[in-house]
Amino acid sequence: MTKEEQLQALNDWNRNTLLQTLEIKFTDVGDDYLVATMPVTPVVHQPLGMLHGGASAALAESLGSCLSNIVLDRSVNAAVGTNLNCNHLKSKKEGMVTGTARLIRKGRTQHFTEIEIRDEKGDLICHSTMTNVVINVR
Template sequence: MNVLEYLDIKTIKATTAETIVELKITDNVKQPYGIVHGGVNALLAETAASIAANVDLDHTSQVAVGVDVHSHHLKAVSHGTIQAIATPIKRGRRLQTWQVTTLEIESGQETSFSTITTMINQL
């Protein structure tokens, strides 16, 4: 089982223009203080960016993986559902940079902002 299955992270949309992943907040993703762990925000951001980066690749010979993650935590959340929305900043042949906004969907409030760099590897 991979981490997406384990945490029940759902892909809502997957295009190179916009990719959205979603996670229902449960106790499994919270700190001992009762709020979503910051690493979960980073995990969602890298997941959304990596899925987006892989959309147009030839999966028999290429795979895009995250190589750099910068996340800024803006608002603590303890319940609801969060979405990470990845949009491209630069889509190069080898490196791509993605902007990812994470928000709690019921309130619409932004919970984190991330910049992700992915690298396209030849298999």
């Protein structure tokens, strides 16, 4: 499958989910990383008009979970999140954020991922780590 086909499949897989509601779009993929964007609009604001930490967490968890799942044979296994840690480092009121997930450890039964969410200037908005457990789906 080409990179473009893989990205299209990921974006199609997430129709009618929270990812579609938050307008999260996968934009790049590699052997050990996945990138997605999310617009910062009132839909993802908290009451003070800034990016809601929960929206950042949703972007981070979506990236970490999808990355773990695309590196598995999904006819046999699936990755499910067991832990997400988010440090919200800078506020954002509008524009676009880009999240990049990288596999730190791809084990047989557990994956550990680091996710950075940055703004258009490259400033770090949120730093996250995620643990996924690999389960058998047969």
